Amino acid sequence: MNNLLKLENQVCFPLYALSREVTQLYRPFLDDLGLTYPQYLVMLILWEENQQTVNQLGEKLYLDSGTLTPLLKRMEQKRIITRTRSTADERVVIISVTDIGEKMKEKATCIPAKLVEALGLSIDDLNQLKQIVTKALKR
Amino acid sequence: MNNLLKLENQVCFPLYALSREVTQLYRPFLDDLGLTYPQYLVMLILWEENQQTVNQLGEKLYLDSGTLTPLLKRMEQKRIITRTRSTADERVVIISVTDIGEKMKEKATCIPAKLVEALGLSIDDLNQLKQIVTKALKR
DNA sequence: CACAATTATATTGTGCACAATCTATATTTG
DNA sequence: CAAATATAGATTGTGCACAATATAATTGTG
Numbered sequence A, B: 001m002n003n004l005l006k007l008e009n010q011v012c013f014p015l016y017a018l019s020r021e022v023t024q025l026y027r028p029f030l031d032d033l034g035l036t037y038p039q040y041l042v043m044l045i046l047w048e049e050n051q052q053t054v055n056q057l058g059e060k061l062y063l064d065s066g067t068l069t070p071l072l073k074r075m076e077q078k079r080i081i082t083r084t085r086s087t088a089d090e091r092v093v094i095i096s097v098t099d100i101g102e103k104m105k106e107k108a109t110c111i112p113a114k115l116v117e118a119l120g121l122s123i124d125d126l127n128q129l130k131q132i133v134t135k136a137l138k139r
Numbered sequence C: 001c002a003c004a005a006t007t008a009t010a011t012t013g014t015g016c017a018c019a020a021t022c023t024a025t026a027t028t029t030g
Numbered sequence D: 001c002a003a004a005t006a007t008a009g010a011t012t013g014t015g016c017a018c019a020a021t022a023t024a025a026t027t028g029t030g
Helices: A012-033 A037-048 A054-061 A065-077 A099-108 A111-119 A123-137 B012-033 B037-048 B054-061 B065-077 B099-108 B111-119 B123-137
Strands: A081-085 A093-097 B081-085 B093-097
Touching: A012 A037, A012 A099, A012 A111, A012 B012, A012 B037, A012 B123, A037 A054, A037 A065, A037 A093, A037 A099, A037 B012, A054 A065, A054 A093, A065 A081, A123 B012, A123 B123, B012 B037, B012 B099, B012 B111, B037 B054, B037 B065, B037 B093, B037 B099, B054 B065, B054 B093, B065 B081
Parallel strands: none
Antiparallel strands: A081 A093, B081 B093
């Protein structure tokens, strides 16, 4: 048997499984806000700096318009963001947080800490995880 | 500004991004086999030990029948697996690799090495990544 | 300036992921 | 043994991801 083909010897499978597991850990907290995990990521970006184009969001999240357009439309329907064409360049759509979306931020402040707790890793392990994963991502 | 809510300070976002990135790295190799990444994972399990129930696959992959049933049906259509009800327990569906599916294994042997290369991480980093991710997954 | 090339977003189609529910079979228990 | 319970898998519906393509606006070039 080719040992490299055993599931337990895969590096990528635990990564795939953990990524989904973590999304599950977020779910109860995000349910309270009525957000999905990718929608939460969009809100993080906009809370940090409002008014971003679809392209800018896509570059930060590594997502294309095929994913973002419908996702942003759903967020617009929830009245937490607006989508407006730029007058300077009609191709561009600018995404802005509404007052409702801005108010969610306060309720979201506790989420990172709750997630760290739910993950059950020490701060050291957490930093190591972030460092090595970020390193792998940077190539 | 609450720094904990900045995208760059998230631990989980790089994990989510890397998981998708890795799936993209697999794509060209898996395209040659006509498999998606989750389908490839199913094949890894079956190549290791043929004849597994949907439940057993689900426990190993952390997936439920809502995901697996349609996925396995697509694999059945490609003639790489069969789905047969157990006669001992009519609730159970047994998944088996066909000859066609078995032959794919040879073409797949090179994939793990190619992926390690594509990831561009040293063996040490790779082991560290696996160890810490597996540790986080085990809780 | 016309036209070719580029850019930004949208659309279409496929395949997961997962919650919620359903169905059929098996097991437990009174 | 019959009714209650549990289990295995299937179904339905929603929301990503992402490839491929389309559309419309902008920019570059002869």
